[in-house]
Amino acid sequence: MWYHYAHFLHPLTVLRQRRYLRINKSNAFPKKVVSTSYENRRLHPPIFKMKSTLNHATSMPVLVQSDDDDSTSNHSGSQTTVESPVPSMHRAESSIMFSEIGTDDDIETAVAPHVGYKKVLVTGGAGFIGSHVAQFLLARGDDVVIVDEMNDYYDVRIKESNLRLIKESYPEEGRVSIYRGDICDEELMETIFEKEQPKWVCHMAARAGVRPSIQDPFVYIHSNIKGTTHLMELSHKYGVENFVFASSSSVYGGSKSTFFSEEENVDNPVSPYAASKKACELLAYTYHHLYQLNITGLRFFTVYGPRGRPDMAPFKFIDRVSRGVEIQQFGDGSSSRDYTFISDIVDGVVRSIDRPHNYEVFNLGKGAGTSLKEFIGLVQKHVGKKATIRIMPDQPGDVPYTCADVTKAYQMLGYKSKISFEEGIRRTVEWYKDAYVKKEIEVCPETQANGLGRAPSMVCLEMPGN
Numbered sequence: 001m002w003y004h005y006a007h008f009l010h011p012l013t014v015l016r017q018r019r020y021l022r023i024n025k026s027n028a029f030p031k032k033v034v035s036t037s038y039e040n041r042r043l044h045p046p047i048f049k050m051k052s053t054l055n056h057a058t059s060m061p062v063l064v065q066s067d068d069d070d071s072t073s074n075h076s077g078s079q080t081t082v083e084s085p086v087p088s089m090h091r092a093e094s095s096i097m098f099s100e101i102g103t104d105d106d107i108e109t110a111v112a113p114h115v116g117y118k119k120v121l122v123t124g125g126a127g128f129i130g131s132h133v134a135q136f137l138l139a140r141g142d143d144v145v146i147v148d149e150m151n152d153y154y155d156v157r158i159k160e161s162n163l164r165l166i167k168e169s170y171p172e173e174g175r176v177s178i179y180r181g182d183i184c185d186e187e188l189m190e191t192i193f194e195k196e197q198p199k200w201v202c203h204m205a206a207r208a209g210v211r212p213s214i215q216d217p218f219v220y221i222h223s224n225i226k227g228t229t230h231l232m233e234l235s236h237k238y239g240v241e242n243f244v245f246a247s248s249s250s251v252y253g254g255s256k257s258t259f260f261s262e263e264e265n266v267d268n269p270v271s272p273y274a275a276s277k278k279a280c281e282l283l284a285y286t287y288h289h290l291y292q293l294n295i296t297g298l299r300f301f302t303v304y305g306p307r308g309r310p311d312m313a314p315f316k317f318i319d320r321v322s323r324g325v326e327i328q329q330f331g332d333g334s335s336s337r338d339y340t341f342i343s344d345i346v347d348g349v350v351r352s353i354d355r356p357h358n359y360e361v362f363n364l365g366k367g368a369g370t371s372l373k374e375f376i377g378l379v380q381k382h383v384g385k386k387a388t389i390r391i392m393p394d395q396p397g398d399v400p401y402t403c404a405d406v407t408k409a410y411q412m413l414g415y416k417s418k419i420s421f422e423e424g425i426r427r428t429v430e431w432y433k434d435a436y437v438k439k440e441i442e443v444c445p446e447t448q449a450n451g452l453g454r455a456p457s458m459v460c461l462e463m464p465g466n
């Protein structure tokens with residue numbers, strides 16, 4: 001089973017579920033929570049007794065269901081019909097377990113968590129982080145509306161597969177609605193807000209990646225700055241209760257601090273990507289100031305894990321070392337990053353959604369750095385192969401050292417990273433072996449290698465032998 005949620009529901013979740021029952025949403029419980037496991041019977045006896053007698057609330061209308069997918073085209077323009085059929089690339093159910101989410105040692109936070117049912121708009125829900133957050137929300141009983149333009153910044157089949165996994169896990173009407181389109185498309189987004197009336201927004205859609213943003217800044221201005229502004233405008237108009245969006249550790253640029261704290265001045269972003277995220281934070285404050293919209297910006301520190309982005313070092317290194325392909329080490333290997341495992345990030349995102357702060361920015365990281373050399377060593381250890389390494393000069397725009405000070409997130413959200421880097425790499429390698437090695441699936445993590453993020457999917461620009 002992909003997620004073993006039933007085994008680790010904490011008291012808050014139980015309370016939340018009881019409340020769902022009171023509001024007649026019993027069938028909104030994820031199938032996997034209502035399992036027949038011993039642990040679940042022990043945790044949720046009332047749910048078992050009542051499930052068959054209560055009806056699901058009437059579902060909200062859906063513009064488009066991903067079931068209708070019927071084309072393989074990869075254009076990123078908005079549309080009101082979802083494409084496909086999806087190429088049948090198997091993405092194994094992962095070894096990630098969110099058992100660490102929601103802890104027994106939870107601290108009390110100044111803003112009490114909202115524990116009722118939510119309908120959450122998750123933008124970028126086909127992507128790495130967005131799809132994991134969507135799955136977690138669905139598993140605990142919330143309903144999710146996903147908007148994603150399915151751009152081909154990396155292999156679109158990965159995004160299709162993420163959506164398929166979500167749809168297949170929650171086939172009940174009204175649990176998950178999927179819209180394919182650009183968040184900047186005014187007509188589409190207005191229709192979605194009008195029909196779905198989400199009161200909670202988790203905005204993960206963005207053009208990610210530092211280096212491509214140097215080569216094509218305009219697409220970053222469009223998706224990240226214009227897109228976020230557009231969503232905040234609609235959130236204000238439709239009375240959203242909490243707007244949580246992804247910022248990035250990139251905003252810290254070339255900071256000399258040991259631990260990056262939210263209080264640090266971040267007025268000197270060193271890439272268009274970082275500047276776009278900083279711009280979102282500034283605009284977010286403006287929307288809070290003007291309209292009292294509750295907004296939280298989350299500065300993620302290099303996120304990795306099962307279903308991770310293939311353009312990022314953890315996936316690339318695991319993939320390449322597994323296949324015996326050379327890896328590139330930028331600099332002397334001493335550069336260090338704070339790598340954060342996906343379940344920790346989901347935990348931080350969900351804690352932020354549940355706690356509507358007026359306006360806050362939080363670091364979400366592990367709180368400890370790992371050097372590139374150590375990183376490569378761990379990949380070799382868990383893949384079980386020696387890496388072929390080519391040393392390259394440092395890249396412009398790259399931040400030599402990132403390490404999150406997560407004190408504020410701990411105090412105000414109760415966030416605490418739980419997965420060590422070695423354990424995270426072990427789990428990611430395990431997932432990779434299942435998803436790719438066993439099925440002999442070729443990946444091309446380099447589709448964005450032209451720097452534009454617009455390369456046709458699966459055109460391998462930098463494969464062995466090229």
Ligand SMILES: NC(=O)c1ccc[n+]([C@@H]2O[C@H](COP(=O)([O-])OP(=O)(O)OC[C@H]3O[C@@H](n4cnc5c(N)ncnc54)[C@H](O)[C@@H]3O)[C@@H](O)[C@H]2O)c1
Pocket residue numbers: 123124125126127128129130147148149150151153159181182183184203204205206207208209222223227246247248249299300301302303304309
């Ligand atoms: N992964 C990381 O290490 C990391 C670090 C810092 C910040 N972030 C931020 O977290 C968020 C999620 O990142 P991710 O790693 O899951 O990336 P991702 O590329 O896997 O997901 C982003 C999704 O947004 C979609 N998207 C992009 N522009 C869009 C638009 N205009 N309209 C609709 N959909 C659009 C993409 O198709 C994609 O599926 C992003 O905002 C990113 O900038 C990620």
